[in-house]
Amino acid sequence: DNIGSLIELTHYKKSEYKKGVPDTTDALLVSCLPGSSVYVESFGFWKGNFSLEKYNENSSMWELVRTQDGNHSQNYNFTEKNEEEYIVRYRVTSTEFDTTIWSGENEKQTGYVTLQSFGNDYSGIIKITEYISGKKVKGKVLRTIGSTDATQIWAFSPWSRSKGYPTAAGFFEDRLVFAGSTRYPQTFWSSKVGDYYNFGTSTPVVDDDAVTATLNGGQMNGIKAMVAFGELILLTSGGEYKVSGGQGKALTPSNTLSQAQEYRGISDVLPVTVGSRIVFAQQQGNIIRDLAYSYEADKYTGDDLNLLCSHLFDGHKVVAMTYQQTPDSIIWFVRDDGLLLGLTYIKEQDIYAWHKHSIKNARFVNVCCIPGGECDELYAVIERNGQYENVMLEKRNDNDVPEEQIYVDDGITVRGSDIKEVTGLTWLEGETVAILADGNALPQQKVEGGKVTLSEKHGYSVVHVGLPIDAVIKTLPIEFQMQDGSSISRKKRIGNLSVLFKNTRGGLYGLSEEKLDEIKWRDTEAYGQPTKLFTGKKKIVLPAAGWDETQQLIIKQDAPLPMTVLAIVPEIVPGG
Template identity: 30%
Template sequence: MPAIKRAKTAFTAGELAPELFGRGDVPAWGNGAAKLRNVFIQPTGGLQRRPGLRHLAVLPGAARLVPYEASTELTFLLVLLDGRVRIMRNDVQVAELTGSWTAAMLPQITFTQNASMLLLLHPAMPPQVVQRAETGTWSVAPFVFSAEPFFRFVPAGVGLTPGGTTGNVSVTATAPIFASSHVGAMLRIGGKRLRITSFSSPSVVAADVLDALSSADTTTDWAESAFSSAHGWPISACFYQGRLVLGGSRDLPNRLWFSRSANYENFDPGTGLDDQAIGFSLVSDELNAIRAVFAGRHLQVFTSGAEWMVSGDPLTPASIQVTRQTRVGSIVERSVAPMDVDGMTVSVARSGRGIYEFSYTDLQQAYQADDLSLIARHLIVSPVSMAYDSQRRLLHLAMADGSLATLTIYRAEGVTGWTRQETDGAFRCLAEIEGVVFAVVERAGSFRLERFDDAMALDACVAGTSDAAGTNWSGLSHLEGRTVNVLADGAPRELTTVLSGRIALDPAAASVQVGLSFAHVVEPLPADIVSAAGARTGPIRLVAATFRLLGTGSLAVDLGRGVQPVPFRRLDSPMLDAAPPLFTGDVTVRGLGWQRASLAPLWRIEGDAPLPFTLLSVTTETRMTD
């Protein structure tokens, strides 16, 4: 049979799920791959080895990362820890403050920012304000309502009897409705406010009268704080059309609150004027526990079972409209906030197996949900954190198993493909600031703060500090006892072990990177060759494969006999004295033998050398028997 030549010029569909290995008819097949590990898809269609991870700090435990933008030119990274927050600027800690959250609360904390005020929210914690003053001083303090929202949690027939109209009075209920957690909460009796100061019994509390009561008679005209330790605190928040929007709480999971216009602390609905506060519940045929509120083209509300649109231009008590849009549902186990990706809102599905893109269609005047992960579902398993690098157009999702799924998305160019990033450890949390993606990585039982850095070729990587001779390099205590890779003056050296936070080199070097290696893998889809009878009927032979490379320092290929280095430069030595020249051009590797396994790849690229690697295309020449 004559040789068949095929050129694969793009990998823009990314890594495809194994369920698609028999679907050569789908459009993604031509530009897809069976495995893409530790590479990023380029907008032009090629693949590039991902950057390394620069080590910044060892953390005392699990952490949550929150970006903070003080101005267009001044940004910070907040590292939330158990009971405190570290504030980082340019990879250096500039402040540390205490907070009222715990390590167990970190996965469910949500946040939103307006000007210098960053709100942290959790259903078991009063909203906290992290703020940077113009003097550069940082503070963490509870959010103070000038007028908080009220709600009637108990049946309408339950009445309250105040023990007086002024001062500190006892308040007696006709049913056991109080708990010790009510201390500090507010009551509103006949439109007048009281603050509970002590708990006596389920039917009796003491309260300070803030507004003189008109009567001490028993009344059913009363309500209590919508937010308190007794009923929970807001779950999510955002700023929309000049209002602070609070979504959901522990005991009111499907309710929304809107502050007064340009008065974020005031949630008094008043008489329903256009600029006054608004409060209502999402009413449907199922409980929709609010997981996130997001300010996009409209106010979008993500709940456990559906997605809603809140419209009104401007949004007032009279104009507000709420309509259910889709029924995907959002993840419940932890907070993974939706985010804007090129004008679309991307959210994690409740199942933890889908990443949905919500877009508004002018024709239908409604939102629709498209699953971005449909053809790579095997990579999406219980996401725990998400970050979007808008400069490189990369959407990163950390998974519960510690891997990182990366979506390269250029809609106009038809590039929407997933790859998987792996490291010697586990990715636990992500955040992006000005095109820099930070990560909390768990390595060897400890947590580290690291970030992707184009200048680094290894993970947990640092540029060591040397003595005058350039032979002893220190500053490596975070890698103590580990066998590490060394890149000295741009050239890989032999593996060595970190002892007492240092390593020794011979010969000496002027600059050194020390860290942990990671391997990039490129594996094509099974050969899709059709015979005259309509299907592949016999074994296949790879005659030759030509790899077109750009600025590549190392190439190793497996053609069925194990991974072998391709000698387009001197690769036979484990140690190089100088940085290798980067190769651009075609490299042809000859195949040998016939292959009978129909799902086995014809070729496989795998390499852990800490050197640049960019693959532009692959051309294969094959033969097949009947």
């Protein structure tokens, strides 16, 4: 099970000291630990030069660090720091180091050079590549080991095939952070500052070293997601925690502070951020919550967002979610039965509006949002007839040109002159489709032989064909307060209603889905011209209105045309 995992071996590496007369060979050679230094000093009488070189492991060549010239009795010393993350070999060489100027005198004054490195604990890393026996494996050296001697100071990496790998990742204070492996579900690991591939520490520890810490919760709840604000928010299966350096300080190995905020728990679905708020599915996947810092409570807290629409989650849970910031600030959720739920979420205006969406003969599998030129583009994976497809859900068409309205699913637009039929509809074979031709809604047809016939006599210029989409608004039961109490238990009648529309045409209305009347739109348009899109207030009479204790208004759009309802004002007649 250790194949592919890393093992760290720690040895004490002794100081090294070399003394001699340098020449073109590497007689004066020492190894220097990472972060440590080599000290070079010359003594006695000599003239010429000597050079300090270091060995480059990547190019397998010696590189010049510094050259020192000398003349007679002048002595020199300097220090060179090893900035690498591994042991580096240094040597002193010379092309001319003349000591004969002291010939025949006191030999103790003959010139020489010393090269010294300093000892300390050092850890090398090996990746295990092959299993041989219970006491022997083969490996590849990833970071030079200090010695091949046996050592009692060693450690396996926290991630491996048997221990599992992190379930969450992100960035915080210029550190790369991983969290929540199988063996260590409440632990997080952060890299050095600005060095995302380096999770090492120094001796002694410094502030920009890597940080490894474990949440100090009362239960073993694995970390599933992280979000970086002023603090690092870690979301676990049983609660929400904030991690920081405390009192506005940066996170360091010596001041890591984790504090529990709430004990709600998060599901396996990744959360989304909306401004300064986190929106996530609670552990069971059937409750949606938000989380943000509260000055009143002095902690991160939030609300239940589906409290008023819990029927959308009865017996179901969320399996995917994404956030579409523009144009309408909508959080999209995929339910486990393939239904797409939307939450229009504008916290500043206290707007939490839920809506559900479906595709004919298909189910949603996953969704994601990608920034586009005009707005965030919503993409989805759907399953239709056992096949998976990638689709993009287009934004609403905001213009008021009837011919350019596209409100069909899986559709196609054909442009030309004198178009009397649309062919090539092989993917819609056998389906009943909606048709909008030059801004006029034609009767729905069944696709046969990959085509539909528009007209045998009259041709069109712009034709949209696709699966029909039914959009329905159904109000809550209409109630109001009367002088002698609530109207909830009294009969009432709705004879008229005023509806404020924007760029709308088509649609039905009524009090029961079994009996809906068509909204009349045509006004002063010339014969043969499509009815214009309507913007404004329209008064509608309910011919089948009756007396009932529960009254709910229904507005339905069954045509391939736009409808935007801005307000509904019913005229209510109370009864006994």
